[in-house]
Amino acid sequence: MSAALDGRVAIITGAGRGIGREHALLMANEGAAVVVNDLGGGNDGSGSDAGPAQEVVEEILAFGGRAVANTDSCATWEGAKAMVQQAVDEFGQLDILVNNAGILRDTFIASMTEDQYDAVIDVHLKGHFAMLHHAAAYWKDKSKAGEQVAASVINTASASGTFMPNAGQTNYGAAKAGIAALTQVAADELGRYGVRVNAIAPVARTRLTLATPGMGALFAAEVPEGEFDMFGPQNIAPIVAYLATEKCPLTGQVFGVQGGAIQRLHGWSIGETIENSGPWTLEELPDQLAAWA
Template identity: 50%
Template sequence: MTGILEGRVAVVTGAGRGLGREHALELARHGARVVVNDFGVSAAGEGTGETPAEAVATEIVTAGGQAVASGADVADFEQAAALIEQAVDTFGALDVLVNNAGFLRDRMLVNVEEAEWDAVVRVHLKGHFAMLRHAGAYWRAEAKAGRARAARVVNTTSGAGLQGSVGQGAYSAAKAGIAGLTLVAAAELERYGVTVNAIAPAARTRMTEGAFADAMAAPADGFDAMHPGNVAPVVAWLASADAADVTGRVVEVEGGRICVEDAWRHGPSVDLGSRWEAADVGGAVRALLPKAAAPEPVYGA
């Protein structure tokens, strides 16, 4: 196994199935030594007692690569720290963090329970934060010790977080938060040689098979655009030393399509030079709206 990630050490969260599994296999295929993390839960975040991370790690080792498994809960602050320590203790360093772990509990806003909201935000948004926090601290310490690494972070947002998705308020909010966190982390960690980007993947996984069954069905022949393996090469390149000039970006990946998202930007404006009267605001805003790009349609609307 040799390639663009030869000698690099990677942690991939949520890597027991679906997209994360494909990421871990692709990174290993290109020479990375991989810590395969998966907490072993259902698509709704419920415990299953399974150990999918071990199966993926075994698959990598059988193919001639190097990998170890982790069952850490990435949204538990201490377990996230231990996961980073496992990579360093096992392979001597950490170069790549791929934040992928997550699950769904879809509800319309008027039906969602507080516990469901908290669970989704916890694993997606806090899970990204906890892993970034501990990996970032490691890379800062390395840089201060004169051992700065060409480190890479690849987060996972979603079209639901960028354009919204009916019935996925918690998931959309968490994924939008990840996109914002990516921008902040890219700015703060750049001084230590770290790039931070995010992907917005569209693929057939446990999380999408129910909502998009028809669109996600595998074709009888030809290119399977919805296979999760199509996303992995983009992750592998973003994790490589060659991607040093790309940071703070969100890249949408669907089949063979790569799209660099053009997110929130300053649009048309008007400056009164003094305090507005409330009665005048409506006319000013309505004059600006035709000059601004129309919002993307919300998924499911």
């Protein structure tokens, strides 16, 4: 019996630890060849270390899988381009892109520096777009050349920025909300080339969530042996692997994922409406909008 991802080639960013590592291990176990990307920096994006990516590659090779390490930054145009080229050079093609890399530089709005804001937007939002751009250009060229493309992109949004905004994470929440919107626009654009684009908003124990103000203690709580670990990062990987399969029909969706729960998220929708026969005046609006306060 063939595995779910036999013959497919994946790039997974931020795959040296946490959720990304679990994606890489499961996809490799399901037959995919994996480019394991991780800059190997700290929670705040500083520094670099080739160790985490290579360690995951060694785990995959040990059970007979196929993988190569990559330590480029997805937040740079050239780094993203090099990753796509490495997948094609090493394994002959690219079928799956999992945008997972991320950093945190949490602080409140009045205290946040320009660098703290820019660094998080760069890694998350620009990093997602840079990878998506170069992968999309590759798939568009294949499609225009008459080749059949059945590619899948899985982006990583967050509860912060979608259904659970978190004080102290203006930069992170803004980036993650942008990723959810990017996912829907990309799905609309790239379907014509045979590319599906979805996103997940995971809730799991990682280096980042353990460092999140007000949440670290919750994620760090010990789980008695034999009980289900609802914050285990391994819980996130199955839906990502499914979204990466060739025959999965889903696109343009954002899914909340925690433990054994998968929720389909709905974005901005039109709620209550007030209408006037002409322009509203400042005198009329207070009474009309009072109920929305």
